Amino acid sequence: MNNTSSVNFSALLSTQDLVLQVGARVLAQGLSWQVNRGECWCIIGRNGAGKSTLLRTLAGMRDIQVGKVLLQDKNLHDWDLFELAKLRAYLPQGWVDAFAYRALETVLSARHPYQDNHYWESGDDVQIAMAAMRLLDVEDLAQRDVRSLSGGERQRVAIAALLAQDAELLLLDEPANALDLAHQVSVMQILAQNCQQKNKAVIMVSHDLNLSYQVATHAVLMMPDGSCLLGLKEEVMQAHHLGTCLGHPIERFVHGSQTLFLPTVSA
Numbered sequence: 001m002n003n004t005s006s007v008n009f010s011a012l013l014s015t016q017d018l019v020l021q022v023g024a025r026v027l028a029q030g031l032s033w034q035v036n037r038g039e040c041w042c043i044i045g046r047n048g049a050g051k052s053t054l055l056r057t058l059a060g061m062r063d064i065q066v067g068k069v070l071l072q073d074k075n076l077h078d079w080d081l082f083e084l085a086k087l088r089a090y091l092p093q094g095w096v097d098a099f100a101y102r103a104l105e106t107v108l109s110a111r112h113p114y115q116d117n118h119y120w121e122s123g124d125d126v127q128i129a130m131a132a133m134r135l136l137d138v139e140d141l142a143q144r145d146v147r148s149l150s151g152g153e154r155q156r157v158a159i160a161a162l163l164a165q166d167a168e169l170l171l172l173d174e175p176a177n178a179l180d181l182a183h184q185v186s187v188m189q190i191l192a193q194n195c196q197q198k199n200k201a202v203i204m205v206s207h208d209l210n211l212s213y214q215v216a217t218h219a220v221l222m223m224p225d226g227s228c229l230l231g232l233k234e235e236v237m238q239a240h241h242l243g244t245c246l247g248h249p250i251e252r253f254v255h256g257s258q259t260l261f262l263p264t265v266s267a
């Protein structure tokens with residue numbers, strides 16, 4: 001399914017007939033997709049479906065063999081790297097901290113594209129970095145060696161860095177990974193607010209159907225046959241579509257203002 005029937009030239013991101021392939025395996029076939037400012041998309045699929053590969057491709061970290069990815073109206077790989085860093089930010093799924101940076105320094109490094117001499121940060125950069133750390137509840141960890149942080153603390157520092165980059169398009173690979181329940185909800189709400197109040201666009205990979213449904217406006221389901229189902233969450237996140245996508249029957253319940261998804265479990 002494509003969501004490009006009414007062509008919108010002001011789309012922040014668009015793909016045209018994109019094919020994702022790893023070796024002989026086609027992960028996504030002919031994906032044509034538009035993402036506009038203010039939209040929050042979640043990408044759903046089984047392990048190995050190609051969610052991270054898709055996100056890395058949209059971030060410009062993977063070659064495109066077939067099809068196009070446009071940011072605004074320009075080919076992704078034609079963007080100057082510093083301009084690209086102001087336009088899109090990317091949170092990978094995991095990393096290794098090899099050096100003893102302070103948490104604040106890792107957040108400040110996200111301000112690099114805004115520094116004219118690309119070397120020294122200004123007082124404004126420090127304020128922006130600290131504000132992002134405050135929002136993510138890691139302000140108190142600013143002077144800590146990143147290698148001493150817990151998994152959830154390190155994840156929140158990384159999300160603070162992503163926000164400090166102040167890009168229009170936020171690409172996040174399982175942002176709620178390793179977070180406790182309160183921080184999962186808080187991070188998801190922060191992402192939704194960035195779309196609603198700051199007119200940014202979010203594309204995130206998530207395995208949490210319930211939380212995703214609460215904050216997302218749209219969803220992409222990466223199907224086992226390499227097709228993608230994409231559109232408004234209400235239309236796409238139907239129990240039967242999710243069941244096919246995830247290879248397990250799912251039931252959808254409406255409880256008050258909440259929509260809940262439960263996997264069917266036989267006794």
Ligand SMILES: Nc1ncnc2c1ncn2[C@@H]1O[C@H](COP(=O)(O)OP(=O)(O)OP(=O)(O)O)[C@@H](O)[C@H]1O
Pocket residue numbers: 022023027045046047048049050051052053054
């Ligand atoms: N460099 C590589 N060489 C061989 N196979 C690869 C390579 N990179 C990715 N793959 C394969 O491509 C498929 C898609 O990987 P990807 O990481 O995008 O999946 P995913 O949907 O994000 O999975 P998960 O939910 O487990 O994170 C997987 O089967 C993976 O093993």
